[in-house]
Amino acid sequence: MRELFLNYGMPFLVLGTLLGGLVYMACSHALYTYLKENYSDALPPRLELFMHDAEAMGGFMHGIRYAAKHGGWKRIESNTWRRLFAFNHALGHFVTFCCVALCAAFIFWPAK
Template identity: 55%
Template sequence: MMNTWFVSFGLPFLILGALVGGGLYALCASTMYTYLKENYSDALPPRIDVFMNDYEAVGGFMAGVWYAQRTGGWRRIESRSWRYFFVATQSLGLFAMSCCAIFCAAFLFAPR
C-alpha cells in the first residue's frame, strides 16, 4: 500500500500539477503559436490537414510550438520577453507532462 504521506500530499500535488499545468500550458501555447504564426510563420510546421476538423482546434498549436522547439526556429525571436515566454511555456508543458507521468508511474510501480 502507498505511503500515507504520498497519498495525502503527493497525489493531490501531481493531479493539480497535471490539470492546472496542462490548462495553463494550453493557454500559453496558444498565445505563443499565435505570435509565431504572425511574426515567424516559417518556424512553424507546414500546414497539416485533419479530416473534418481544424488543425488548431485539436491542439495543433501545441504541436506547432514543440516543432519550433525541436527545429530551433524559436531562437530567431528578437524580443527578449517573447523568448522568455517561450522558454517558460515549454517549461510549463514539461512540468505538466512530468506530473502526469509520475502520477501514472506511482500506480504502476507501487508496492502491492
C-alpha cells in the same frame, strides 16, 4: 510514508498535471498566435487533418514543439516572448513529469 504521499504527493501530481496542462495550453496558444502573425515560417507546414482544423485539435501545441525542435523560436527578437517560450518549454516538461509520475504511482502502487 504512504499517508505522506497520499496527503501531499498525490494532490500535487494531480494539480500539476491538470492545472499545468491548462496553463501549458494557454501559453502554447498565445505563442502559436504570436509566431503565426510574426514568424509564420517557423511553424510547420499546414497538415491535412481529418477535421481540417489544426488549432481546434491542439495543433498549436505541435506547432510550438516544431518551432522548438527546429530552432525557429531563436529568431524571436522580443525578450518577453523568448522568456515565455522558455517558460512554456519548461512547463511542458513539468507537466509530462507529473503525468508520468501519477501514472507510475497507480501502476507500481504496492498491493495490501
